[in-house]
Amino acid sequence: MIIAPSLLAADFSRLAKESARTSKSGADWLHLDIMDGHFVPNISFGPAVVKAVRPFSKLFFDVHLMCSKPEILLEPFAKAGADEIIIHVELGEQVEPLIWKIKNLGKKVGLAVNPPTAITEAEPFLDKIDLLLVMTVNPGFGGQEFIHETLPKIQQAETWRRERKLPYRISVDGGINNQTAAECARAGADTFVAGTSLFGQRSLKAAVTKMRKIVNGADPGLADLAI
Numbered sequence: 001m002i003i004a005p006s007l008l009a010a011d012f013s014r015l016a017k018e019s020a021r022t023s024k025s026g027a028d029w030l031h032l033d034i035m036d037g038h039f040v041p042n043i044s045f046g047p048a049v050v051k052a053v054r055p056f057s058k059l060f061f062d063v064h065l066m067c068s069k070p071e072i073l074l075e076p077f078a079k080a081g082a083d084e085i086i087i088h089v090e091l092g093e094q095v096e097p098l099i100w101k102i103k104n105l106g107k108k109v110g111l112a113v114n115p116p117t118a119i120t121e122a123e124p125f126l127d128k129i130d131l132l133l134v135m136t137v138n139p140g141f142g143g144q145e146f147i148h149e150t151l152p153k154i155q156q157a158e159t160w161r162r163e164r165k166l167p168y169r170i171s172v173d174g175g176i177n178n179q180t181a182a183e184c185a186r187a188g189a190d191t192f193v194a195g196t197s198l199f200g201q202r203s204l205k206a207a208v209t210k211m212r213k214i215v216n217g218a219d220p221g222l223a224d225l226a227i
């Protein structure tokens with residue numbers, strides 16, 4: 001199980017310290033939400049910020065591109081220190097070439113699916129990706145409420161992975177707290193992106209420890225009860 005705090009919910013006036021704090025919290029990855037004001041109605045930060053915080057963290061950098069033109073950003077983020085780059089399946093025919101470009105940069109590849117998009121849109125790419133990100137809110141802003149209707153998509157992703165013996169991770173992002181993380185874990189998720197619920201706690205370390213304990217204890221046999 002991977003716990004990935006999202007830097008979007010950190011204190012932007014002290015990002016270096018926040019990155020260092022996350023690095024020491026027991027979290028596995030740092031999730032970095034990149035918003036371009038076009039693919040989503042909000043702007044966050046770019047490669048220069050990722051490069052600036054990189055020396056303050058030893059964590060795996062999971063860079064989530066919510067951007068209409070990721071092709072112009074792949075190299076800058078790869079150079080800035082991304083370990084994985086996630087693009088959105090909603091980009092249509094651009095997806096396949098983008099996947100190969102990310103691989104050629106020597107980075108892991110993630111593919112994200114928005115709540116209104118059918119999970120079947122991701123099916124053709126399952127054998128080419130390292131991670132499938134099931135968005136559990138409509139992307140653009142932190143602090144939104146988890147959309148329960150996304151749970152069957154996690155189950156479908158898990159069924160495909162098992163049946164086809166594929167190694168991709170199943171990540172969830174948006175409205176993840178201890179309660180919804182447990183529901184996602186029971187449905188088959190293994191990677192949990194959480195902003196508000198983790199950074200909102202006084203002790204990030206205690207919050208990460210608790211979430212890890214909860215998702216590790218979630219019984220997959222109870223998946224149907226979660227829906």
Ligand code: DX5
Nearest residue numbers: 139140141142143175195196
């Ligand atoms: C949503 C982003 C998320 C966001 C999650 O647009 O992709 O990663 O930071 O934030 P919370 O956990 O606050 O919903």
Ligand code: ZN
Nearest residue numbers: 033064173193
């Ligand atoms: Zn994200």
